[in-house]
Amino acid sequence: MSKLAINGGKPVRKKPFFPWPYHSQEEVNAVVRVAKSGKWQSRWHGADDVTEFERAFARYQQAEYGVCVNNGTVTMMIALQCFGIGPGDEVLMPVSTFIAVPLAVLQLNAVPVFIDIEPGHGNIDPAKLEDAITPRTKAVIVVHNYGIPADMDAVLAIARKNKLHVLEDAAHAHGSEWRGKRVGAIGDMGSFSFQSGKVMTSGDGGILLTNNEKLYKLAKGISSFGYGYPEPILACNYRISEFQAAVLRVQFKRLDSQIDRRWKNYQYLSKRLDEIDGINIPAMDERVTRWSVYVLFARYNRDAFEGVSKQRFVEAVKAEGIEIISDGYTPLYRNPLFQNKTFMSKNCSAGQPWYDRIDYTKVHCPVAEHMADESAFDMDLYNFLLGPTSDIDDVIDAISKVKENISEIK
Ligand SMILES: Cc1ncc(COP(=O)(O)O)c(C=O)c1O
Numbered sequence: 001m002s003k004l005a006i007n008g009g010k011p012v013r014k015k016p017f018f019p020w021p022y023h024s025q026e027e028v029n030a031v032v033r034v035a036k037s038g039k040w041q042s043r044w045h046g047a048d049d050v051t052e053f054e055r056a057f058a059r060y061q062q063a064e065y066g067v068c069v070n071n072g073t074v075t076m077m078i079a080l081q082c083f084g085i086g087p088g089d090e091v092l093m094p095v096s097t098f099i100a101v102p103l104a105v106l107q108l109n110a111v112p113v114f115i116d117i118e119p120g121h122g123n124i125d126p127a128k129l130e131d132a133i134t135p136r137t138k139a140v141i142v143v144h145n146y147g148i149p150a151d152m153d154a155v156l157a158i159a160r161k162n163k164l165h166v167l168e169d170a171a172h173a174h175g176s177e178w179r180g181k182r183v184g185a186i187g188d189m190g191s192f193s194f195q196s197g198k199v200m201t202s203g204d205g206g207i208l209l210t211n212n213e214k215l216y217k218l219a220k221g222i223s224s225f226g227y228g229y230p231e232p233i234l235a236c237n238y239r240i241s242e243f244q245a246a247v248l249r250v251q252f253k254r255l256d257s258q259i260d261r262r263w264k265n266y267q268y269l270s271k272r273l274d275e276i277d278g279i280n281i282p283a284m285d286e287r288v289t290r291w292s293v294y295v296l297f298a299r300y301n302r303d304a305f306e307g308v309s310k311q312r313f314v315e316a317v318k319a320e321g322i323e324i325i326s327d328g329y330t331p332l333y334r335n336p337l338f339q340n341k342t343f344m345s346k347n348c349s350a351g352q353p354w355y356d357r358i359d360y361t362k363v364h365c366p367v368a369e370h371m372a373d374e375s376a377f378d379m380d381l382y383n384f385l386l387g388p389t390s391d392i393d394d395v396i397d398a399i400s401k402v403k404e405n406i407s408e409i410k
Helices: 025-037 049-060 074-083 100-107 126-132 152-161 213-223 242-274 310-319 353-357 366-375 389-404
Strands: 065-069 090-094 111-115 137-143 165-169 189-193 206-210 288-290 295-300 376-380
Touching: 025 242, 049 065, 049 206, 049 242, 065 074, 065 213, 074 100, 074 137, 074 165, 074 189, 074 206, 074 213, 090 100, 100 111, 100 137, 111 126, 111 353, 126 152, 137 152, 152 165, 206 213, 242 389, 295 366, 310 366, 310 376, 310 389, 366 376
Parallel strands: 090 111, 090 137, 137 165, 165 189
Antiparallel strands: 065 206, 189 206, 295 376
16 A cells, blocks of 8 residues: 555645735734824825834844835836846846746837856855956846855956946845845945745835935836925836734744744755755855845755655655645746747837847756756745644654655655
8 A cells, every 4th residue: 555645645744834815813903003194105195104113123233324126127127227227137046946036127129238157155156257258248146046045255246346236136135144234235235025925014015225325216206106206207006015024023933933943944954955965055155144034945856765756756745745845946047928929019119139149048057957857946945834843753753754655756
């Protein structure tokens, strides 16, 4: 009789993990308070939850200024617009990340250029940056993937030498630190997301941080029809509402204690995972002084699992009731959007010849490809690590069970 749940056996776990988004009566009270106040729209009629939150979150991330908007993709579009990025400009970014990053670049008719990642923790590999720089390169987007700060020293040195703007995509990295400095304003601007799968959330939402007053004023103007900006600018309405900011203020109060709790539980999870031959977890760069643990980027070695593919292993663990595991990022250029260049907008009067310069079907990033195809898998930790340690034991039991019975899925 089969033991593995994927073959009809009894799963290790049937219960769901810690619920996310998490809320208490405080979030409910905050929403009711705003509803009763009649001040629902931000930057209007003396409404102040957005302004209060912007100040508090910027201070927390050690930035001078913050501008809240409706999500963590628009934040990147605004930052790129503030940098003056436009049609044909090239923007460097890691190849293994969320599609929002190149989409923000494409919205400005600029060109995403994908850079391979470091095999250790999966962030952009600074050693691969310089070769990709051309006279058209204007900016680099550094993603602090899964909350792990990227090597900001190396990226900044290259960016300054080549006069590139630096945008930190810290969508996963609320509270993370690089050499004692919170991420987000180490580069020129930093973008955070408050989408519902992030460590603090208002369903949707985002904030842009900077230490540069000029960039701040421009970003604020762009986000709200140019109001308050001294010159006419191409702006839009990207505002967040007071309801969202009120919820964020409550979520924010829990952020540090939840980061600490995840970190404590991560010590136990990583120790137990380490005991399983063929599962490896990333070694942390010692310059990362705080990792706000968000997602685990783990490695699978099929040799220790009788040659079974990573994809099959992940399916088998999922079937055991561990739905927090997934197959990892696939290199962005494999997306049909890039393979077929379906992003080209038909209404661009100038045409878009600059996209002819890059053939995404010929781009190859070997580290990212190997990780996606053979070795990397992810585990969502933002909710999971807030539960009891018995939840961690269930994950270890599920992986160990799959390993012990691996011949069933060979
Ligand atoms: C790395 C990264 N950047 C940006 C975003 C976009 O954020 P939002 O969903 O708030 O637009 C996400 C995910 O949501 C992300 O994972």
